[in-house]
Amino acid sequence: MSSSRTETLIxxxxxxxxxxxxxxxxxxxxxxxxxxxEADETIADVTTDKVDVEIPAPASxxxxxxxxxxxxxxPVGEPIAEIDAEAKPGEAHPEESAVRSPQxxxxxxxxxxxPQAAEPQKDSGGEPDRSGFVSxxxxxxxxxxxxxxxxxxxxxxxxxxxxxxxxxxxxANGGNGQAKPAPVLHxxxxxxxxxxxxxxxAEVAEAEPVAGERREPMxxxxxxxxxxxxxxxxxxAHCTTIVEVDMSRxxxxxxxxxxxxKRRGVPLTYLAxxxxxxxxxxxxxxxxxxxxxxxxxxxxxxxxxxxxxxxDDGLIVPVIPKAQRLSLEGMAAAIADVxxxxxxxxxxxxxxxxxxxxxxxPGQFGAVxxxxxxxxxxxxxxxxxxxVKRAVVVDxxxxxxxxxxxxxxxPMSWDHRALDGAVAAQFLSRxxxxxxxxxxx
Amino acid sequence: xxxxxxxxxxxxxxxxxxxxxxxxxxxxxxxGAFGGAFKVTDGFIEEFGAGRVLDxxxxxxxxxxxAVGAAAEGLRPVCEMxxxxxxxxxxxxxxxxxxxxxxxxxxxxxxxxxxxxGGGFSGGPFHSQNPEAWFLQSPGxxxxxxxxxxxxxxxxxxxxxxxxxxxxxxHKGLYRYVKGEVPExxxxxxxxxxxxxxxxxxxxxxxxxxxxxxALDAAEELGEDIxxxxxxxxxxxxxxxxxxxxxxTGKVLVAHEATQSCGVGAEVAALVAAEAFEDLDAxxxxxxxxxxxxxxxxxxxxxxxxxxxxMKEACxxxxxx
Numbered sequence: 001m002s003s004s005r006t007e008t009l010i011x012x013x014x015x016x017x018x019x020x021x022x023x024x025x026x027x028x029x030x031x032x033x034x035x036x037x038e039a040d041e042t043i044a045d046v047t048t049d050k051v052d053v054e055i056p057a058p059a060s061x062x063x064x065x066x067x068x069x070x071x072x073x074x075p076v077g078e079p080i081a082e083i084d085a086e087a088k089p090g091e092a093h094p095e096e097s098a099v100r101s102p103q104x105x106x107x108x109x110x111x112x113x114x115p116q117a118a119e120p121q122k123d124s125g126g127e128p129d130r131s132g133f134v135s136x137x138x139x140x141x142x143x144x145x146x147x148x149x150x151x152x153x154x155x156x157x158x159x160x161x162x163x164x165x166x167x168x169x170x171x172a173n174g175g176n177g178q179a180k181p182a183p184v185l186h187x188x189x190x191x192x193x194x195x196x197x198x199x200x201x202a203e204v205a206e207a208e209p210v211a212g213e214r215r216e217p218m219x220x221x222x223x224x225x226x227x228x229x230x231x232x233x234x235x236x237a238h239c240t241t242i243v244e245v246d247m248s249r250x251x252x253x254x255x256x257x258x259x260x261x262k263r264r265g266v267p268l269t270y271l272a273x274x275x276x277x278x279x280x281x282x283x284x285x286x287x288x289x290x291x292x293x294x295x296x297x298x299x300x301x302x303x304x305x306x307x308x309x310x311x312d313d314g315l316i317v318p319v320i321p322k323a324q325r326l327s328l329e330g331m332a333a334a335i336a337d338v339x340x341x342x343x344x345x346x347x348x349x350x351x352x353x354x355x356x357x358x359x360x361x362p363g364q365f366g367a368v369x370x371x372x373x374x375x376x377x378x379x380x381x382x383x384x385x386x387x388v389k390r391a392v393v394v395d396x397x398x399x400x401x402x403x404x405x406x407x408x409x410x411p412m413s414w415d416h417r418a419l420d421g422a423v424a425a426q427f428l429s430r431x432x433x434x435x436x437x438x439x440x441x
Numbered sequence: 442x443x444x445x446x447x448x449x450x451x452x453x454x455x456x457x458x459x460x461x462x463x464x465x466x467x468x469x470x471x472x473g474a475f476g477g478a479f480k481v482t483d484g485f486i487e488e489f490g491a492g493r494v495l496d497x498x499x500x501x502x503x504x505x506x507x508a509v510g511a512a513a514e515g516l517r518p519v520c521e522m523x524x525x526x527x528x529x530x531x532x533x534x535x536x537x538x539x540x541x542x543x544x545x546x547x548x549x550x551x552x553x554x555x556x557x558x559g560g561g562f563s564g565g566p567f568h569s570q571n572p573e574a575w576f577l578q579s580p581g582x583x584x585x586x587x588x589x590x591x592x593x594x595x596x597x598x599x600x601x602x603x604x605x606x607x608x609x610x611x612h613k614g615l616y617r618y619v620k621g622e623v624p625e626x627x628x629x630x631x632x633x634x635x636x637x638x639x640x641x642x643x644x645x646x647x648x649x650x651x652x653x654x655x656a657l658d659a660a661e662e663l664g665e666d667i668x669x670x671x672x673x674x675x676x677x678x679x680x681x682x683x684x685x686x687x688x689x690t691g692k693v694l695v696a697h698e699a700t701q702s703c704g705v706g707a708e709v710a711a712l713v714a715a716e717a718f719e720d721l722d723a724x725x726x727x728x729x730x731x732x733x734x735x736x737x738x739x740x741x742x743x744x745x746x747x748x749x750x751x752m753k754e755a756c757x758x759x760x761x762x
Contacts, residue, residue, distance in 0.1 A: 016562070022617050135722045137691045157762050163691045163722040164643075263515030265549040265604050333547065 008086035010059040012043060014074045021048045025073045026080065031063045037083065044080065055080075062087035130158025137163050145170045221314040232376045236292075237416035240371040243428040247387050247406040249438040256440065261329055271307075271361050272332035274384050274410070277434035279303045279323045279331075282357060285427040287419050289356050291377040297418055306355035306375055307335055309342040310365075316342050317375055319355040359384060363408065372413050380414040380424070382431075445623045447593045448616040451555075452481050454594035455519060457627060458601045459489055462517065465601055466493040468504050469521030469555075478523045479557060479616060501531035505554065509539045509606075512552040517601055525556035525610065526570045539606040540581030549604040553597070559612040559651055559698055560746055566734035569742075571650070571699035576608045577676055577708070583632060584675040586610040588653035590621035592673055595630030603632060610675075612651045612698075619654070635679035637686075641668035644692035644723075644759050647683055647709050649673060652696040652728070652747060659752040665760055675705055680712055687713045691722035692759050698746055701729040723762040728755045 014024050024046040031037050031044075042054040043063070061083040068080040131154050134142070138161055142149050152169045154161035218226065250273045261268045282289040282303050291298045305323035309316050318338035320326070326334060341347050358375040363386035372381045387408040394403035410431060414424045445453060459465045466489075467482055473496040476483035486494040497504050501522060508518035522528050528535065535554065542548045560569030576582045583605050587593040593611065600607035638653055639660055646656040649672040660667035670686050672679065687693050693713050695706035706727040713725050728747050736742050 135691075136719045137722045140719050160762070162762070264547070265551075330547075 008084055009064055010061060010083040010085045011079045012055065012058055012081040012083060014046070014068075014076050014078050014080055015053070015055060016076050017046075017048055017053050021076065023073050023075045024048045024053065026068050026070050028070060029066060033063050033066060035063050036087075037061065037063055057083060059083055059085050061085040128158055130154075130156070130160040133158075133160050135160075135163070138166050141166050141170065145174075147173075219313055221311075221316075225314055228376065229373050232373050235376055236374045236379070238371075238374065238413050239416050239421065239424070240411050240413045241421060241424040241428055242369070242409050242411040243425075243432045245408050245410055245432045246392070246436050247408055248436075249440055250435050251387075251406050252440045253438050257328075261332065264329075266329055266333045267336050268329075268332045269335065270387060270408075271359070271364075271384055272328060272335055273435060273438065274382070274431070275305060275307070275323070275335065275359055276326075276328050276331050277431045278357070278359060278382055279305060279326075280434060281427055281430040283324060284430060285423060287423060288380045288414070288427055290379050290418060291356070292379060292415065292418050293377070300356040302356070304354050304356045306358035306378075307338060308358060308360035308375075309339050311343060316347065316352060317355060317358055318342050318347050318351050319353065321354070358382070363387065369409055370411060372411070374413055374415055379418040380412055383411045383413075385409045385411065442622040443625050444620055445590050445594075446617050447587070447590045447611075447619040447621075448479065448481060450590040450593040450621075450623045451597055451611060452483070453623065453625075454597035454628070455481070455601075456485070456488070457594075458517075458598055459485070459493065461627065462601075464515060465517045465519065466495065466511070467519050467521065468495045468497060468508055468511075470497055470499055470504070470523050472496060472521050477521060479613070481521065481555070501527050501529075502534055505531035505534035505539065508552045508554075509534055509542070509550055512539075512550040512606070513542065513548050517551050517553075519553045519555060519601060521555045522557065524564075524568045525558035525572055526567050528554065528556060528572065528575075532575075535606070535608075536576070536579040536582070540579045542581075543605070544581060550606050551601075551604045553600045553607045553609050555597075555609045555611060557613050558610050559614050560735045560742060561614045561651075563737050563739050563742060564735070565737040569735035571610070571612075571697070571730075573608070573610050573675055573699060574704045577705070578703075581606065582676065583607040584610065585632060585673060586612070586650040586675055587673060588612075588615065588619070588638075588650055588671050590619055590623050591628075592630055592636070592671075594623050595628050596632070596673060598627065598629040599632050602629065607632075610650060614651050615654075630673070633674045633677040633679055635682035636671045636673055637668065637682070638671040639667065639669040641666040641690065643667060643690060644694065644756065645670060645686040645690045646694045646696055646752075646756070647672065647686065648696040649675065649705070651698050652752075655747060655749055655752040656696055658749055659756050662749075663753055663756055663760075665756065667756060667760075672705070672709075678708065678712075680716075683709055683712060684717050687717040688720040691720050692762065693721075693723075693725045694728060694755055694759050695725065696728040696747065696752065696755070698730060700732045701727060702732050704729060723759055726755060726759055728752060 017024060027045040027047050029044050030042050037043055037057045037060065039060045040056040043057045044055045046053050046055055064082045064084040066081050068074045074080055134149060141163065147166060147169060149161055152161050152165055155165055156162040247270065250270060254268055254270065258268045286299045287297065289300050289303055302321065303323045305320045306317040307320065309318060320334045320338060323331065338351065355375060355378060357378055358381045360372050360381060361384045362370055363384050366386050368385050368388065370383050370385065372383045374381050385408050387406045389404050390407040391402050392405050392407060393400050394405065410428060412424060412428055467485060471478060472482040473486040473491060473494045482494060504520050508520045511518045539550045539552060542550050558571045573584055573586060576584045583603060585596045585600055585607060587596045597609060600609050639657055643666040645668045647670045648656050653669065653671045656669045660669060668686055668690055670682060695709045697705055699705065706729055710725040710727065728751060730745050730747065733745060735745060
């Protein structure tokens with residue numbers, strides 16, 4: 001509360017009633033003009049949007065004037081009444097008047113020193129000579145431009161050479177001749193994340209431009225994909241086997257689980273079911289979770305499942321390690337996680353190595369058949385195609401019938417060096433049986 | 442756009458999200474019929490009903506615990522602490538349950554705890570603290586601290602939509618002091634992104650919350666080429682923005698109203714020292730409250746909390762270095 005003295009009149013102000021309160025409304029005056037009031041006696045009741053407050057008189061005296069009437073809304077700090085502190089009622093003590101206002105300290109009266117007393121205070125005058133001290137950035141700029149700091153006039157504390165001093169010197173004198181001529185606005189540390197390698201013009205400027213064509217260099221990722229795909233074609237004896245799968249039960253199970261998982265932040269896709277069925281089948285057909293090294297086949301204990309993720313310009317295959325340990329929900333979460341981070345380019349280098357089997361999913365873009373290229377050094381890649389409602393022959397109540405079912409194809413490219421068509425077909429049949437027999441309810 | 446106070450922007454953001462998403466609800470003391478101690482939820486119970494604006498007993502542990510359960514089941518509760526200081530009573534549920542549930546069991550806990558913080562009104566040691574650093578030591582929690590009306594709404598929206606538990610530090614001193622243009626309707630500000638509140642070349646003030654306004658006022662009054670970075674999110678911290686500014690100016694003052702030791706200022710100073718050492722032209726300095734409780738006495742409180750003159754003095758020293 002603030003109150004100030006105007007001749008013999010003490011102002012009663014709308015008090016500060018909390019940090020969030022900017023104004024108050026007069027509910028009731030307890031005193032009327034002419035009434036005697038003691039200091040700290042309630043003079044009026046005020047309401048705010050938060051609380052009701054009693055306003056104490058800042059001083060003893062006679063209420064001289066009411067400025068804000070009952071019902072008026074007054075900003076904090078504005079006067080609402082005046083008290084005549086010189087007035088003398090018969091029994092009142094005159095010396096009680098006026099200055100009993102303990103809360104009248106105005107902010108500017110409190111000469112506040114810095115709370116940083118613990119930090120050494122720099123005195124800008126008469127400080128010791130600091131011209132010999134060189135800060136990291138000044139040393140770096142001086143080294144870069146070959147500047148003799150003795151020649152640079154320091155304008156910092158104690159004559160210290162500041163960054164701006166050395167930059168001004170470089171701009172004016174260009175260092176010692178090794179210096180780069182371009183003016184330096186500010187010079188930054190060399191420690192940066194690596195930027196994509198700049199290609200030399202000679203690499204791309206070979207061909208003459210031809211009307212009607214446009215030439216662009218391949219991105220580094222494009223070049224890597226090109227190399228890996230050709231290498232794989234040269235390395236493996238590619239074959240592709242295809243099964244057709246009725247996804248009705250998977251669709252039903254997905255419908256049951258989807259909402260609950262979504263609430264837990266996990267998007268449940270068909271891919272997760274196919275991945276789960278594949279990983280289970282790999283346990284029964286270890287030759288598909290293997291690599292060919294020379295004349296040996298290396299069988300891997302863990303299924304480190306690669307998931308091909310399409311990017312704007314390219315493709316990356318993050319790996320879900322030890323996928324055999326995951327539940328369906330765990331699989332769905334892991335796929336969503338690596339896919340999101342792949343698209344955000346936030347994968348760690350280790351996360352794209354060590355895969356033992358890969359699943360690709362062009363079906364999400366509507367494709368129905370493909371013959372994928374194996375991701376080396378693996379021996380097979382499974383492809384989930386679009387799930388499309390088709391008229392198919394199903395078991396009717398009496399005999400065969402035509403039913404409408406969500407169908408898909410699962411093509412798998414495999415390496416004929418490591419296995420033969422019978423095993424590939426048996427493996428795919430295992431995956432198909434698992435998907436078509438998925439437990440529901 | 443509409444002009445709103447910081448307080449109105451918080452209300453507006455909360456109301457928008459409750460209208461948009463039925464799973465958003467509020468839990469707190471006196472937030473329903475009374476409309477909240479600071480009136481953030483004034484009128485909410487009339488619009489959304491007592492089922493989504495839950496008045497609770499004076500039991501912060503129950504508020505946070507209820508919210509954790511609701512969030513784990515897919516709702517998006519927004520808890521109100523009447524004062525940030527009172528979160529200590531709900532600490533176990535917050536730091537040991539909410540923060541760790543995803544790590545332990547893979548269960549997302551999308552909840553927000555609104556924490557009216559800060560001093561400057563003689564509220565004394567139990568109603569004035571800035572306890573954000575408590576939460577920064579509890580991995581699993583996110584922490585935001587808006588300084589403007591725009592960010593008050595945008596960060597609250599983002600906090601509600603975030604799948605993690607988020608501590609939302611709302612400074613009481615800004616409630617009605619700060620006004621600004623705020624986008625109407627849905628408005629979200631990405632978590633983890635700092636804002637360049639003022640561009641400059643000579644030094645950087647890296648700050649958040651109420652101290653942003655001290656820094657801007659000091660820069661204006663001094664008329665110097667001072668850059669002011671408003672962190673907005675304390676976890677995750679926008680290290681790129683901090684380092685870019687530090688590398689540009691070479692002089693860093695970290696400022697906040699919270700106490701000094703092991704605070705945000707310490708974290709930022711360590712980051713700058715480790716990653717931008719070769720760009721530094723001066724020691725990294727801090728302007729904070731000293732490590733003491735907040736006094737009731739107005740002159741003592743002013744001595745404890747950083748004031749505009751303190752900010753100007755700290756800037757002058759660093760500029761002169």
